[in-house]
Amino acid sequence: MFIIFVLSFIPVIIWSFMEPLGARFINLNATMTSLGQIFGLIGMVMFSINLILAGRFKFLDKYFHGLDKVYANHSRLGAIAFSLLLFHPLFLVVKYITFSLKQAALFFVPFINTPITWGIISLLIMIILISFTFYIKLKYNIWKMSHKFMVLAFFFAVLHTIFISSDVSRNNFLRYYILSIAFLGLIISIRQTIFNKFFIKTFKYKVKNISKLNSDILEIEMEKQNQKMDFNPGQFAFFSFIGDGVSSESHPFSISSSNIEDNLKITVKNLGDYTSHLNNLKKDDNVFINGPYGDFSYKKINNKNQIWIAGGIGITPFFSMAKGLENEYKVDLYYSVKEEKEAVYKKEFEEITQKNINFNFNLWNVAEKGYINGELILNSSKNLDGEDIFLCGPPMFMESLKSQFLSLGVDAKKIHYENFNF
Amino acid sequence: MKKLSTISLFIFAVVVIAILVAGLVFYQDKKNNQIANYGTGVMVQDTVNQLATSGKSLVLDMTEIAKHNKQTDCWILINGKVYNITSYFGSHPGGNDTMTATCGKNATAAYATKNPSANRSSGSSAHSSSANSMLGNYYLGDLNQTIGQQKIIQTNSIVTPVARGDDDEWDD
Numbered sequence: 091m092f093i094i095f096v097l098s099f100i101p102v103i104i105w106s107f108m109e110p111l112g113a114r115f116i117n118l119n120a121t122m123t124s125l126g127q128i129f130g131l132i133g134m135v136m137f138s139i140n141l142i143l144a145g146r147f148k149f150l151d152k153y154f155h156g157l158d159k160v161y162a163n164h165s166r167l168g169a170i171a172f173s174l175l176l177f178h179p180l181f182l183v184v185k186y187i188t189f190s191l192k193q194a195a196l197f198f199v200p201f202i203n204t205p206i207t208w209g210i211i212s213l214l215i216m217i218i219l220i221s222f223t224f225y226i227k228l229k230y231n232i233w234k235m236s237h238k239f240m241v242l243a244f245f246f247a248v249l250h251t252i253f254i255s256s257d258v259s260r261n262n263f264l265r266y267y268i269l270s271i272a273f274l275g276l277i278i279s280i281r282q283t284i285f286n287k288f289f290i291k292t293f294k295y296k297v298k299n300i301s302k303l304n305s306d307i308l309e310i311e312m313e314k315q316n317q318k319m320d321f322n323p324g325q326f327a328f329f330s331f332i333g334d335g336v337s338s339e340s341h342p343f344s345i346s347s348s349n350i351e352d353n354l355k356i357t358v359k360n361l362g363d364y365t366s367h368l369n370n371l372k373k374d375d376n377v378f379i380n381g382p383y384g385d386f387s388y389k390k391i392n393n394k395n396q397i398w399i400a401g402g403i404g405i406t407p408f409f410s411m412a413k414g415l416e417n418e419y420k421v422d423l424y425y426s427v428k429e430e431k432e433a434v435y436k437k438e439f440e441e442i443t444q445k446n447i448n449f450n451f452n453l454w455n456v457a458e459k460g461y462i463n464g465e466l467i468l469n470s471s472k473n474l475d476g477e478d479i480f481l482c483g484p485p486m487f488m489e490s491l492k493s494q495f496l497s498l499g500v501d502a503k504k505i506h507y508e509n510f511n512f
Numbered sequence: 513m514k515k516l517s518t519i520s521l522f523i524f525a526v527v528v529i530a531i532l533v534a535g536l537v538f539y540q541d542k543k544n545n546q547i548a549n550y551g552t553g554v555m556v557q558d559t560v561n562q563l564a565t566s567g568k569s570l571v572l573d574m575t576e577i578a579k580h581n582k583q584t585d586c587w588i589l590i591n592g593k594v595y596n597i598t599s600y601f602g603s604h605p606g607g608n609d610t611m612t613a614t615c616g617k618n619a620t621a622a623y624a625t626k627n628p629s630a631n632r633s634s635g636s637s638a639h640s641s642s643a644n645s646m647l648g649n650y651y652l653g654d655l656n657q658t659i660g661q662q663k664i665i666q667t668n669s670i671v672t673p674v675a676r677g678d679d680d681e682w683d684d
Contacts, residue, residue, distance in 0.1 A: 109607070109608050109609065110583075113583060113601055113602055113608055114602065116601065116602050117599075117602065119602060119603055120601070120602025120603065123602065123603065124602075165513060166513050169513035169514070169516050169517045170513075170516065172517055172520065173516050173517060173519075173520035176520045176521065176523075176524040177520065177523075177524070180523070180524060180527050180528075183527075183531060185603055187531065191531065191534045191535045192535045192536075193535075194531045194534075194535055195531050195532045195534070195535020195536060196535065197531075198528050198531065198532055199532075217521065220517055220521070224514045224517055224518070255605060255606065257607070260607055260609075
């Protein structure tokens with residue numbers, strides 16, 4: 091995130107040396123114009139960087155410690171860039187207001203001045219798409235489709251930047267800096283949205299078996315067609331199923347099989363819409379897998395004393411991790427479920443406990459015992475010394491436990507979690 | 513972050529709608545004011561009046577214009593008329609540099625071509641009619657005319673207005 095802010099402020103530094111700052115802020119009009127320019131410059135760079143963040147790159151996965159965190163930052167940076175770009179015309183219009191309200195009003199009317207029209211179109215597309223993200227709840231796959239039109243908004247923003255007469259058009263360094271970042275973002279996002287089938291490495295698998303673990307939860311087993319995808323237990327991948335009655339949009343799922351198993355498994359809870367259609371999958375349907383991604387692994391830290399806490403379907407990465415868990419790790423797993431029948435893989439975990447004395451399995455039935463809390467967990471896992479904590483479950487569940495642990499004095503660095511909601 | 517977007521969107525909507533409505537409602541009003549402002553005849557009359565009442569005066573010759581050759585004090589000559597454009601800095605769509613280059617000089621050619629020096633490539637088109645009418649605000653007097661100090665102070669304190677350009681006048 092720090093690098094992003096540095097990259098975003100470089101154009102402002104260049105801009106500030108182009109003319110004496112005194113002249114830039116000599117009166118109200120000049121100050122407002124300058125602020126408008128600054129907001130436009132920063133917003134544009136942030137928008138470009140945000141498209142790069144959406145590019146699903148392995149190096150970003152590493153740098154941000156998990157693709158889920160990359161997306162969290164994408165969402166944050168997007169909101170900041172959006173706000174800056176909204177204020178960009180508001181500051182610039184001030185100098186027209188002091189002259190004539192009519193001129194100011196015409197500033198917001200499209201199809202009078204071509205570069206300005208591009209800017210207006212770009213902002214309008216952004217406003218509509220951001221509304222879909224924050225205010226109008228769409229089904230995930232429809233939202234995802236709609237969000238791809240951000241590239242169109244960006245395209246118009248780039249046209250606006252190129253053709254408007256401004257400091258960008260007057261200073262070559264500023265021009266090349268802004269435009270090269272913008273084109274990089276444009277190329278990456280076009281690759282990501284339109285040509286992803288050709289550029290992004292996918293593994294081809296076939297559905298081998300589908301089993302219903304309970305009324306809501308499906309386990310899908312897949313067999314490799316040519317190359318096997320290597321992964322660390324706890325990671326996730328994007329799956330695109332090709333079958334009747336199932337949308338081919340790619341969706342992220344944690345892998346629930348262990349890397350020592352031959353076949354790949356995911357365990358999916360029916361959360362409505364897309365996941366409910368996975369019922370329609372049949373044996374031998376094709377699956378295209380892009381991954382693995384994520385940094386949620388017991389192996390990434392040196393500490394061998396660990397507490398794992400799962401809420402509901404958040405058990406999947408832990409199931410993958412527990413099956414291949416080496417004996418030198420001491421792990422207490424807490425598995426919180428609303429009711430007994432929600433507890434899939436209970437039998438399998440009990441078998442692992444019998445084989446591995448260092449692995450403790452605690453099923454926490456909320457219907458019987460009430461909500462699980464941080465104090466209870468720390469008290470019952472006193473035998474573990476200076477343990478690291480792994481959390482996976484619904485966002486509310488993780489946030490609540492995380493803040494409880496922080497207030498109990500657990501170091502934030504020792505709490506690891508998987509953001510499942512992207 | 514949803515909060516930030518919401519607040520920005522709200523402010524944006526309010527300001528844009530307010531300006532659009534106000535711009536259309538008060539259009540007629542403003543138009544009349546502008547005519548009053550731009551009547552150069554009125555200005556000249558003013559100058560004459562000031563000359564009569566003011567004790568100090570000076571002659572607008574090239575030597576006098578050349579003294580005002582910097583951004584913080586900038587006079588230029590266009591088509592035989594002298595303008596004090598000091599207060600317009602920061603508002604020129606073509607940037608300050610293009611104007612600074614002509615301070616204290618005859619800017620007739622620069623104004624006609626938007627090309628203050630040979631190495632600039634940004635165009636050789638004329639200024640728009642609204643730019644022309646705006647220039648009237650900064651009018652000091654004709655070349656070699658004698659004017660009162662009051663006029664100079666008056667042009668120095670003009671609130672920098674910006675005219676809408678025909679096509680390429682926009683600053684972003």
